[in-house]
Amino acid sequence: MNDKNLNEILNIEDGVEEVRQMVQPPAGDDDEQVDKDYEYTRTNLYNVIERGTEALEEMLEVAKQSQQPRAFEVVSTLVKTVSDANKDLLELKNKQKAIKGEKAKPKNVTNALFVGSTADLQKMLKDMKK
Numbered sequence: 001m002n003d004k005n006l007n008e009i010l011n012i013e014d015g016v017e018e019v020r021q022m023v024q025p026p027a028g029d030d031d032e033q034v035d036k037d038y039e040y041t042r043t044n045l046y047n048v049i050e051r052g053t054e055a056l057e058e059m060l061e062v063a064k065q066s067q068q069p070r071a072f073e074v075v076s077t078l079v080k081t082v083s084d085a086n087k088d089l090l091e092l093k094n095k096q097k098a099i100k101g102e103k104a105k106p107k108n109v110t111n112a113l114f115v116g117s118t119a120d121l122q123k124m125l126k127d128m129k130k
Contacts, residue, residue, distance in 0.1 A: 031100060038096045045089045052082040 007013070056078045063071035114121055 034096060034099050038092065042089070042092055045085055045092065048085045049082060049089065052078065052085060056082060 056075065059071070059075050059078055063075050114124075116124075
């Protein structure tokens with residue numbers, strides 16, 4: 001068979017290549033752009049983790065059935081890759097805050113100390129209510 005016959009059989013035009021269009025990031029101000037990039041990255045990391053977990057399960061089955069050292073080496077590399085993606089997902093929010101300049105707020109105050117009389121404390125509490 002020559003190329004022309006194969007192209008006719010497969011209904012392919014000669015010399016046609018698929019052109020992939022680059023995705024352009026959406027326009028917007030810096031804060032809006034950071035938020036969009038954060039959501040995009042977060043979604044991609046979720047997809048990478050999900051696909052990596054599925055691939056890990058399948059590769060583990062292959063390694064168990066074949067009992068080949070190389071298959072177990074691939075499994076260990078895939079475990080590291082998936083765990084790194086999980087770490088990246090956890091660090092993503094902190095990176096977003098650092099870019100936006102937000103400071104982390106303390107969640108719990110364990111040692112609050114007031115120095116003053118009871119009258120001062122009552123006055124401060126009344127002022128806080130207003």
